[in-house]
Amino acid sequence: MLALILVGWLDLHTAHRPLLALAPADLFQGQPQAAQILLQAESGHPQTFRIHRDPFISFPSRSAAYPKSSILVRSRAWEYETLLPDLGLDAGLADALGYTPARPGWVPRISQVSNRAFWNLTGVKYLVWGIENASPLLPEDLKGLEEVGRLPDLNLVIFRNREALPRAYAVTGVRWARDPAAAIRDLQDTDFPRQVILLGAGQSQPGNLLVPARLTQAGDQRFEFTVDQDLPGYFVLADSYVPGWQARVNGAPARILRADDLVRAVAIPAGPSRLGFLYRPWGFRLGLWISLGTLISIVIMFAHIPARAKNLKLKLACWKGRDRP
Numbered sequence: 001m002l003a004l005i006l007v008g009w010l011d012l013h014t015a016h017r018p019l020l021a022l023a024p025a026d027l028f029q030g031q032p033q034a035a036q037i038l039l040q041a042e043s044g045h046p047q048t049f050r051i052h053r054d055p056f057i058s059f060p061s062r063s064a065a066y067p068k069s070s071i072l073v074r075s076r077a078w079e080y081e082t083l084l085p086d087l088g089l090d091a092g093l094a095d096a097l098g099y100t101p102a103r104p105g106w107v108p109r110i111s112q113v114s115n116r117a118f119w120n121l122t123g124v125k126y127l128v129w130g131i132e133n134a135s136p137l138l139p140e141d142l143k144g145l146e147e148v149g150r151l152p153d154l155n156l157v158i159f160r161n162r163e164a165l166p167r168a169y170a171v172t173g174v175r176w177a178r179d180p181a182a183a184i185r186d187l188q189d190t191d192f193p194r195q196v197i198l199l200g201a202g203q204s205q206p207g208n209l210l211v212p213a214r215l216t217q218a219g220d221q222r223f224e225f226t227v228d229q230d231l232p233g234y235f236v237l238a239d240s241y242v243p244g245w246q247a248r249v250n251g252a253p254a255r256i257l258r259a260d261d262l263v264r265a266v267a268i269p270a271g272p273s274r275l276g277f278l279y280r281p282w283g284f285r286l287g288l289w290i291s292l293g294t295l296i297s298i299v300i301m302f303a304h305i306p307a308r309a310k311n312l313k314l315k316l317a318c319w320k321g322r323d324r325p
Contacts, residue, residue: 034083035091037149037158038126048215049125049167050238052096053083057130060155082156083128092218096124115141116163117187121260123167123238127159165238166212168225170268171195172233173207183261197236197259207233213275221279228272234265235275244281250274 031039038051059075080087085095096119119127127145132155145159173196177183186192195210209229217224227235234257235249241258247266248254250273259265266275 031091032081032083032088033151033154034081034128034149034156034158035088035093037151038093039091041126041148041158041160048123048212049164050094050096050123051083051088051126051128052119052124053085053128054130055097057082057128058132058155060153078154081151082154096122114188116161119161120163120165121187121238121262123164125161125164127161129157129159131155131157165194165210165236167238168213168215168227168236170209170211170213170227170229170233170235170273171197171207172205172209172229172231173197174199174205174234176200176204177261187260197234197265198261199257199259199265207231209233223277225275226272227268227275229268230270232270233268234259235268235273236260237264237277239264244279246278246280248276248278 042049059078083093083095085098088095089098118124126148127142129142131150131152142159145161147157148160149158150156173193175186175196175198177186177198177200183198186198193208195207209231211227211229213225213227213235215223215225223237225235225237236259241256241262241264245256245264246253247256247264249266249268254266254275257265257267264277268275
């Protein structure tokens with residue numbers, strides 16, 4: 001019991017405090033240095049792409065940054081400045097392995113594609129890398145990437161991947177993936193057209209149109225986009241296809257399809273379209289109904305307390321009357 005009380009106190013004590021309770025708050029007030037380079041490279045328009053920070057970047061323990069701080073505080077400040085996954089969300093920078101991921105783990109087949117193919121598919125336009133690190137990636141994974149910034153004191157270099165697809169876009173072409181192995185081969189193929197998506201079943205059709213979408217609203221459980229293309233086709237959102245998401249196209253419910261074996265797609269008509277994605281898993285709805293039922297039961301129980309108390313008083317009065325001579 002004492003342990004639960006202590007954990008609860010620590011949780012409440014650290015709420016709305018710095019990222020590390022032992023670190024000074026001013027370390028996390030400014031915009032991370034890596035984020036400044038990225039936003040400058042994108043002219044201040046985030047959210048249309050993802051980043052990927054290599055987890056094997058080594059911490060420069062002898063860095064001149066924050067020389068009077070302890071190594072624990074310096075390491076936390078370095079993680080903030082170098083965009084450890086999810087620490088760039090305040091700047092609108094989503095990491096491929098962060099809170100809004102396109103994780104391949106639940107689809108083992110997708111792990112067979114190359115790193116470059118995965119980055120392109122999930123909209124990873126920028127890679128935050130270490131100048132000196134022990135990354136297991138092969139040199140060809142970084143071949144042809146454009147360097148856009150370097151922070152030697154933080155052991156950091158940032159590359160741009162110009163081959164990455166937008167995080168949200170519309171296409172007109174569809175190819176039917178005959179089986180999972182065929183899908184993997186197509187995704188690995190460097191000549192596979194960017195204007196075509198893979199679907200699990202249906203009629204293939206050629207297409208040569210790719211239109212980036214505009215993000216109009218973003219949140220933890222809701223995304224809204226607008227897109228305008230001349231022909232009917234499919235809207236693609238490079239987030240994981242997982243149960244629980246609901247989609248609307250121009251206000252009407254729409255079926256979410258699994259495209260490219262990993263991401264989400266919905267059919268859209270020609271012309272301008274408004275698209276919304278809302279996260280409402282069945283577990284959330286079940287919990288909501290259980291909570292509502294519990295609340296109603298409590299209200300009914302308390303509503304009957306006065307009547308029960310009155311009946312009890314009457315019974316006690318009757319018993320007392322019988323006991324009198």
